[in-house]
Structure formats: structure tokens, C-alpha cells
Amino acid sequence: MEQDKIRTRAWVLHPDIKSNSKRRPAEPALNEGVALAEALPDLDVIGSNVVRLPKAQSGTLFGSGKINELKAVFKAEDIDLVLVDGPVSPVQQRNLEKAWDVKLLDRTGLILEIFSDRARTREGVLQVEMAALSYQRTRLVRAWTHLERQRGGLGFVGGPGETQIESDRRAIDDQLVRLRRQLDKVVMTRALHREARAKVHYPIVALVGYTNAGKSTLFNRLTGADVMVKDMLFATLDPTMRRVELEDGPEIILSDTVGFISNLPTELVASFRATLEEVLAADLIIHVRDISHDETHNQAADVKTILTALGVDENRPQIEVWNKLDQLSEEEAEARSQRAENEDGVHAISALSGVGLPGLLRDIGEILQGVRLRETLNLGFSQGKQRAWLFREDIVESEEQTEDGFEITVLWTERQKSKFNAL
The missing domain is CATH 3.40.50.300 (P-loop containing nucleotide triphosphate hydrolases)
Structure with a gap:
């Protein structure tokens, strides 16, 4: 009998920083952060709270008193992952992970994780991979397990069977170049599809x-x-x-x-x-x-x-x-x-x-x-291209053959009329 997959116990924090010019209402922001966390299938959100701060601490984001207070909560609740609904610098991330003995994701990392879990098409996978690499380029503090997989999580949250791969900026840049080439092919295909639809x-x-x-x-x-x-x-x-x-x-x-x-x-x-x-x-x-x-x-x-x-x-x-x-x-x-x-x-x-x-x-x-106009056109037998265009646009209401060609009643817009006149 297959064992149930171990779920990650998570806690969501929303830093309400008074000095932040882009500050959002705290409670709705926390609710959205929790909803983001709940969008990942393997997370159990055990708790959440707003942390009010006069300003962010450069090395740890939170003050030492708040760090110790939260550490006790996380230990008591057996928390594996802390999700911070806001930006966290690489230095802050490392220091908080060390202080709390947990893994930590900021808002960007969490959204990337969700996108990776949801991507199904090759294009979606490539785009998430590129975004994750760009995000992690300056961090280099994670296992690059997502470079070995087609899809299904970036490895930020963690899980059984992870392989630690030492990675540097040159390796990331090489990977970005490779992904960008693949994505360029997808973009070209999408552009061709757009051209076909335009016709x-x-x-x-x-x-x-x-x-x-x-x-x-x-x-x-x-x-x-x-x-x-x-x-x-x-x-x-x-x-x-x-x-x-x-x-x-x-x-x-x-x-x-x-x-x-x-x-x-x-x-x-x-x-x-x-x-x-x-x-x-x-x-x-x-x-x-x-x-x-x-x-x-x-x-x-x-x-x-x-x-x-x-x-x-x-x-x-x-x-x-x-x-x-x-x-x-x-x-x-x-x-x-x-x-x-x-x-x-x-x-x-x-x-x-x-x-x-x-x-x-x-x-x-x-x-x-736009406003559609009804008009009657007289086309000669030699104007087969124009007649075919009218039928292709599905704007012909009636047609009668005359001695010189066709008498066609159309219901069209000014834009279609202009296109017809340009033929």
C-alpha cells in the first residue's frame, strides 16, 4: 500500500512595514498570502499573522525580539516552511532560516512555485524555468533540483529525493541561454499562429x-x-x-x-x-x-x-x-x-x-x-478575387447574376468596406 505523501507544515507572515511607500492593507494582504499558500497542493497552512514593523531590518527583516517570539511559535507548531508575503533579500533569507531552523520563501518564490506546479504546456514550463533562474541568479542558496525535471515544483519547498547541485552564475546563465533559445522557437510558432488567424x-x-x-x-x-x-x-x-x-x-x-x-x-x-x-x-x-x-x-x-x-x-x-x-x-x-x-x-x-x-x-x-451598413455592389466577372473575399468574410446577404457580372447585397462595417476597396 502506497504511503501518504508527507505534507509540508507552513506558516504565513505578512510584514506590515510602516515605512513602505507601497504598503497594502494588512489583513486583506495576509488573506491573499494565505490563499497563495493554499494554492500549493502539498502545503498545510497551520497558521498566519501580520507582523507590524516601523522599518525593515537590513540583515534579518524582523527585530531580534520578534524573531525569538516567532521561533518559539514555529517550534511548538512543528513548522517546516515559513512564507513571507513580501520581498526577502538573500541575506535576510539565510539569516532567518538559520535562526528559525526552517525553510523560507518570499512572495516571489511562492508565486514561482505555484506557477511551476501549474504549468502544463512546454511554453509554460520554459517560462517558469526562466523566471525561476532569473530570481535565483543572485541567491545561489537553493538546490537546483528543478533543472533536472520537466515540471512539477521548483524544489524551493523541498521533498524526498532532492539532489544538491552546486551552481554558480555561469551555469545559470548557460541554462538561461538554452531556455531562451527553446522559448524563441515557441514564440515563433505562436507568431505564425497569429499570422494564420489574421488571414x-x-x-x-x-x-x-x-x-x-x-x-x-x-x-x-x-x-x-x-x-x-x-x-x-x-x-x-x-x-x-x-x-x-x-x-x-x-x-x-x-x-x-x-x-x-x-x-x-x-x-x-x-x-x-x-x-x-x-x-x-x-x-x-x-x-x-x-x-x-x-x-x-x-x-x-x-x-x-x-x-x-x-x-x-x-x-x-x-x-x-x-x-x-x-x-x-x-x-x-x-x-x-x-x-x-x-x-x-x-x-x-x-x-x-x-x-x-x-x-x-x-x-x-x-x-x-462597429455599425454595419447595407450596400449593393455590382462586380464584373473579372472581379473574382473581390467576390471571393466578400463570401469569405461572410457578409453577403444576397447575390444575383447579371449580364455584366454579379449584383451583391452586403452587410458590412466601415473597416470591412475599406479592406474591400483596398483589394
Whole structure:
């Protein structure tokens, strides 16, 4: 009989540093840190707490009194791993691990660990590996077990059968070069796919939003797909794309992307640029918000900051979706819906129940197609290329053959008309 896998007993700390200009509300931040920890399947979160500090200590982050106090707690609770919801320098990490006799991960390390556990495609694996190497390049205090594996954890947390591999910056740089070459091939393939889609003129609609905002639930509802949906952070990592035919609208390619998070590690933003290029190439961006979350406004601001960092044009058409009406009381849901109706480009919905989706779909169609005009064209027999293009665009309402060619009635947008005239 197979033995149960030993689970790692973890404790989450959120340092609430008074002097930090990017300080977040402590309790919601701690809750998010716990949710991140719970997103790893092999962790048991035994406890958590906020540690209030006037300023961070350069060598140990926390003061000596707090270190001794926490050491007693960790020993009593038999803690194996401490997760610090914030940045921890290599020196601080080594000193705290020595003082507490535990392994320690900061926020970036934890997110990388989650991403590694979730990556399924070759592209996702490569991107996580590159991000982890960039993160660890200046640390060199970990076993590089993840260099020997295809996927499934980076080895930060630890486990049976680990092999200690002495690694230096040159070895890491060599590995980064190798991974970057492999990723370049993936990027090239993705670019070819984009070019192929561009030839058939399918508009791309990208779903973006804070992690666990309900993007995958909305994606599944609109496409009939079966993308994994769980009430956890980063349930979706690898991008998924499906074709959707809008009623009285164009066919579109809908893209479900990785969720964003506050203080998203810069290593991840850089490494996942290949995936997030789908957002840059999108004709329309749908920003999905969890409107029931206490921090919904701060989450929305974080998403907008990351979109700006990626280089998304401010003039790119966007729709803001206030999701999870089903999580609100009837009165709150009604108030949110009425407020959304009074704001341009905002829709209040429940991806779970389907409330508000017809209006959202109509808006998507109108933005992508614009106002459609009905016109009658007279094409000569020699204009076979133009006639074929009209049928390929699926905008022909009727056609009659005449002595000189064809009389064709079309329903099209100004954009399609311009493309036709350019043929």
C-alpha cells in the first residue's frame, strides 16, 4: 500500500512595514498570502499573522525580539516552511532560516512555485524555468533540483529525493541561454499562429484580470470549453484560445490568460511576455473584476498597472466586467447592475449564472464590428478575387447574376468596406 505523501507544515507572515511607500492593507494582504499558500497542493497552512514593523531590518527583516517570539511559535507548531508575503533579500533569507531552523520563501518564490506546479504546456514550463533562474541568479542558496525535471515544483519547498547541485552564475546563465533559445522557437510558432488567424480576420478578444476574478468561468460559459475552474489563485496558467460565434456579430477568438496579482514578480512579467503578447495583439481587452471582493478597486488598479507595463495602448478598446454578482446580496447586486448601466464600457454579470451576459456579448459585437451598413455592389466577372473575399468574410446577404457580372447585397462595417476597396 502506497504511503501518504508527507505534507509540508507552513506558516504565513505578512510584514506590515510602516515605512513602505507601497504598503497594502494588512489583513486583506495576509488573506491573499494565505490563499497563495493554499494554492500549493502539498502545503498545510497551520497558521498566519501580520507582523507590524516601523522599518525593515537590513540583515534579518524582523527585530531580534520578534524573531525569538516567532521561533518559539514555529517550534511548538512543528513548522517546516515559513512564507513571507513580501520581498526577502538573500541575506535576510539565510539569516532567518538559520535562526528559525526552517525553510523560507518570499512572495516571489511562492508565486514561482505555484506557477511551476501549474504549468502544463512546454511554453509554460520554459517560462517558469526562466523566471525561476532569473530570481535565483543572485541567491545561489537553493538546490537546483528543478533543472533536472520537466515540471512539477521548483524544489524551493523541498521533498524526498532532492539532489544538491552546486551552481554558480555561469551555469545559470548557460541554462538561461538554452531556455531562451527553446522559448524563441515557441514564440515563433505562436507568431505564425497569429499570422494564420489574421488571414481569416478573426478578431481576438483577451480576458484579463486579477487572479481568481472568474476569467476561466466566463471563458467556459462563452465557449463551452472545459478550462479548469477552482476557487484558488492561479487556477489557470497556460493560455487557452477558442473560437466563438457571436449572435448577429463576428466570429472571434477568445483568449483566457494567466491572472495578474499585486507585486507580480518582474521575472514573471518578463518571462511570460510571449504568452501575454496575445493581450498586446488583441482587438478588444475584457478586464474581469471580482466585484464582490473587498479589495476589488486595488485589484483593478494593479491590473491596469501591469497592462501599462506590458505596453498595452491606452486607446485599445476595453470593456470592464464586474463579475460575481451571485456572491452579493440581492440589493447589492441590483445596485451594482444599475451603476454599471450608467457607465460606458462596464457590464455587471455573473459568469456562473449567466446574468448580464447577453448585454456583454452585444457590446463585444458592436465594438468589434462597429455599425454595419447595407450596400449593393455590382462586380464584373473579372472581379473574382473581390467576390471571393466578400463570401469569405461572410457578409453577403444576397447575390444575383447579371449580364455584366454579379449584383451583391452586403452587410458590412466601415473597416470591412475599406479592406474591400483596398483589394
